[in-house]
Amino acid sequence: MIHQYQNNGYNIVLDVNSGSVHVVDPLAYDVIRVLTEYNPEHTAETLQEKETWETLKEQLSGTYPEEDLKDVLEAVTELTREGRLYTKDIYEDFVDVVKQRKTVVKALCLHIAHDCNLACKYCFAEEGEYHGRRALMSYEVGKKALDFLIANSGSRHNLEVDFFGGEPLMNWQVVKDLVAYGREQEKIHDKHFRFTVTTNGVLLNDEIQEFVNKEMDNVVLSLDGRKEINDQMRPFRNGKGSYDLIVPKFQKLAESRHQEKYYIRGTFTRNNLDFSEDILHFASLGFKQISIEPVVGEETDPYAIQKEDLPKIFEEYDKLARIIVERQREGKGFNFFHFMIDLEGGPCVSKRLSGCGSGTEYLAVTPWGDLYPCHQFVGDEDFLMGNVDEGILHPEIADEFRGLSVYSKEDCRHCFARFYCSGGCMANSYKFHGSLNDTYDVGCEMERKRVECAIMIKAALADEERK
Numbered sequence: 001m002i003h004q005y006q007n008n009g010y011n012i013v014l015d016v017n018s019g020s021v022h023v024v025d026p027l028a029y030d031v032i033r034v035l036t037e038y039n040p041e042h043t044a045e046t047l048q049e050k051e052t053w054e055t056l057k058e059q060l061s062g063t064y065p066e067e068d069l070k071d072v073l074e075a076v077t078e079l080t081r082e083g084r085l086y087t088k089d090i091y092e093d094f095v096d097v098v099k100q101r102k103t104v105v106k107a108l109c110l111h112i113a114h115d116c117n118l119a120c121k122y123c124f125a126e127e128g129e130y131h132g133r134r135a136l137m138s139y140e141v142g143k144k145a146l147d148f149l150i151a152n153s154g155s156r157h158n159l160e161v162d163f164f165g166g167e168p169l170m171n172w173q174v175v176k177d178l179v180a181y182g183r184e185q186e187k188i189h190d191k192h193f194r195f196t197v198t199t200n201g202v203l204l205n206d207e208i209q210e211f212v213n214k215e216m217d218n219v220v221l222s223l224d225g226r227k228e229i230n231d232q233m234r235p236f237r238n239g240k241g242s243y244d245l246i247v248p249k250f251q252k253l254a255e256s257r258h259q260e261k262y263y264i265r266g267t268f269t270r271n272n273l274d275f276s277e278d279i280l281h282f283a284s285l286g287f288k289q290i291s292i293e294p295v296v297g298e299e300t301d302p303y304a305i306q307k308e309d310l311p312k313i314f315e316e317y318d319k320l321a322r323i324i325v326e327r328q329r330e331g332k333g334f335n336f337f338h339f340m341i342d343l344e345g346g347p348c349v350s351k352r353l354s355g356c357g358s359g360t361e362y363l364a365v366t367p368w369g370d371l372y373p374c375h376q377f378v379g380d381e382d383f384l385m386g387n388v389d390e391g392i393l394h395p396e397i398a399d400e401f402r403g404l405s406v407y408s409k410e411d412c413r414h415c416f417a418r419f420y421c422s423g424g425c426m427a428n429s430y431k432f433h434g435s436l437n438d439t440y441d442v443g444c445e446m447e448r449k450r451v452e453c454a455i456m457i458k459a460a461l462a463d464e465e466r467k
Contacts, residue, residue: 002036002086003416004029007456008322014455016416017091020084021343023459027064031072034059042086047077091353092407103398105152107160107357108145109364109375112137112168112175117202119237122267122295122303136171137367142178144388145365150189162196164375169203179215196220200234201246209253219262221250225278225292232271233303251286259288263337266292269303273312276320283327283334291337294446296428305442314449321453325460341420341454355422359385359401373401376427401426404436411439417451
């Protein structure tokens, strides 16, 4: 499968199955376009057939000299022989292996607090309640959750635990106690816990910062960008904005972590389709690790992204890609999560095919110890998998998640970005289609654009290095 596109002055050809990226001149771009339209399943042999050459001449000899067309056709043939163009899809053969692999739980999202001190308007957790009741996780439940993780992690050494909410700092003592318990268990079971915390920063102080810097491998800091944008969507319950209180705390924490191992994480909505300005605002505040995600809401929500918003959103991603390249050249670069892409290694085959591991490798735990496939399914009893006392009681739910892949979803089969997004978010699929085995259409459009921009940035920076 070949995907071609032009972005910010670059002609880019992606060989989807090998992951090879080619930045080419207009002649080569047009040659590959014609060859792909003629036969998307080319081999080195079919490229050398007389009919292929005749088709190429018929389409392009009026635009380019025949000698140049021959040279490019030879180059394309050689790349195809080397497995860098028109490669066959070998990954579908691995799907059964992925389905049959034994479940090894490697990560838990601990809902340490089903409560929050903010009233964010787009919050899927309903101000921390998750369609249920306000509650704080007890130390005993958290302990059992860590024991469950250790017992179900097989030979895996590194285990991941995210303290999540609601707002986890509202149950800070239990967070500290569970980290201490985890460190004790590491020595006993030859494991290593990578702890993270996601916080709105309202309760952040020097004591918490010191502990976070000592014990947390990563920190996610929730902020939506410019003051007026943030305060519109992330107010306190009394309606007052949260920006002025939170920003200085986040700046201090980011500096104390040497601008590493954290993300300032925002959400953009229909209210700020010019979200590149919010990202630049983050950069102006000194943040180097930045993420801003599109909101996922009901079509009736006034802030929800609609299909007609996509052209503007695409413009913003293109603009942001240019800005990132320019700032990198000027020595003022920052990382934008959705543009961080590995073109040389990347995730293992199972991750490319089946995604985040929710329901199999990754589970969410409620304050009272119930187990769900991920935080976005919490509160939906159809996805209640078990609890920390009895373990997994409904393995058929894990089986269903294990059976999902980019080949079980028809839209993914024909999508050039399938090995980058791995089929997308299952919770969003369920939210919009009532099925895990589907895709969130608007989200897919945005993901494809982000992948194109990410590859363009790599091409531009490689071009800069060559100069």
